[in-house]
Amino acid sequence: MPIVAHNDLPAFEKLRQEGILILDEKRAMNQHIRELHIGLLNMMPDAALKATELQFFRLIGDSNPIAQFFVHPFTLDILPRGEKAQAHIDQYYETFEQIREQGLDALIITGANVKGPDLSNQIFWEPLKEVADWAYKNVTSTLCSCLATHALMEFRYGQKRHAQEAKKWGVFNHQVSQQKHPLTVDINSHFDVPHSRWNAVYPEQFKQAGLRILVTEEDDSCVHLATSEDGIRTVFFQGHPEYDTISLLKEFKREVYLFIAGELDSFPPFPENYFGLFEQAIMNEYRYYLIKAMQSGQDLPEFPELKIVSYLSNSWCDTADAVVGNWIGLIYQLTHIERDKPFMDHIDIENPLGLE
Structure with a gap:
């Protein structure tokens, strides 16, 4: 919420110059x-x-x-x-x-x-x-x-x-x-x-x-x-x-399942800068045993989501x-006080923020 400049304190103008939103008293009273x-x-x-x-x-x-x-x-x-x-x-x-x-x-x-x-x-x-x-x-x-x-x-x-x-x-x-x-x-x-x-x-x-x-x-x-x-x-x-924190993990999981289904030629790369060293180690281990199980026809290991989710940053x-x-x-x-009008009456719609 903005500060109202209710007097001539120089700090108000200084903040305006820095880009901070400062309302003059007249505008604040009409808002x-x-x-x-x-x-x-x-x-x-x-x-x-x-x-x-x-x-x-x-x-x-x-x-x-x-x-x-x-x-x-x-x-x-x-x-x-x-x-x-x-x-x-x-x-x-x-x-x-x-x-x-x-x-x-x-x-x-x-x-x-x-x-x-x-x-x-x-x-x-x-x-x-x-x-x-x-x-x-x-x-x-x-x-x-x-x-x-x-x-x-x-x-x-x-x-x-x-x-x-x-x-x-x-x-x-x-x-x-x-x-x-x-x-x-x-x-x-x-x-x-x-x-x-x-x-x-x-x-x-x-x-x-x-x-x-x-x-x-x-x-x-x-x-x-x-x-x-x-x-x-x-x-x-x-x-x-x-x-969310887990959104990229969910996407990665979907990519892994596409690989399992044969829709991807190789195990998907990790999302960049997302997994830490611990999570990467868990996923590399999972990849090793997953590919081994796929090649041998054995039961596939469970995707290790629960093992790493609490470590994600x-x-x-x-x-x-x-x-x-x-x-x-x-x-x-x-915005206008009336919901179906986009701007208050005094706002310049071509430059609503008064930017240079």
Whole structure:
């Protein structure tokens, strides 16, 4: 929550120059604090549907202990669902028509299951465009996660993602490149982010689109966090700061089972910078006995998840909470008291944050 400059104390101006959000007294008196309504467009496949809900709900809830949030999950009707997942959606999710009628202050768009390299051929393409275009006109800010970032970069800015030679998979160190932007002003200057993707939109593409790059990998080879040119109306993640500590372990386990089923030619590599020496030793032992059992036709050893799960480290969630907390704080400063209007009347929608 911001500080109110209720007198001419020089410290207020000094903090403003550092990028800290300081409200003048007139603006503070006109600001009406209410609950925030945040939409979650969950496009993940059935197996990850509920886990994705938990990850983003947790990220929102951890970001601010004072504010009150109504999180409204919805999905795209065109996505195929199994019986259990559809029953869950029917019982707990809202429809896009309901979302559009009632309005949102903020929107989060998840990734999705993709078949083939071309995003524009995916069944979710046109419905996703409809949601994103509506949100840009009617929602204060939209946060895109990984594949959603790739989709918006293509259909809004004409920047297609590129296939990588190898999957970017693991936990990677990043650096803040714009320390005075309100989303990054008070977070760690270096921090980790999980990634799990075969494709990338490169820094040059973000620059060509006129976007603001806020966080990159230390060698500047990868953008993790960027915003639309106005600084807030669209926020792009290429990584997965919402991931739980065990998320990469679950992905690795699925890869191992694909190897067992013959769908992979070799035992999968470890996610980079994720397993410590102890966990690697356990997994190397498991790999040895698994391959031996597969070759001899013996019973397969159990995947050693329980042996290592308590040793896994999480080096990203505190900064993820800080970034999302800043995002939500900015939405509070900008959004209209009426839920179906994106900005307060005096806000310049082309530059809501007054950035240079």
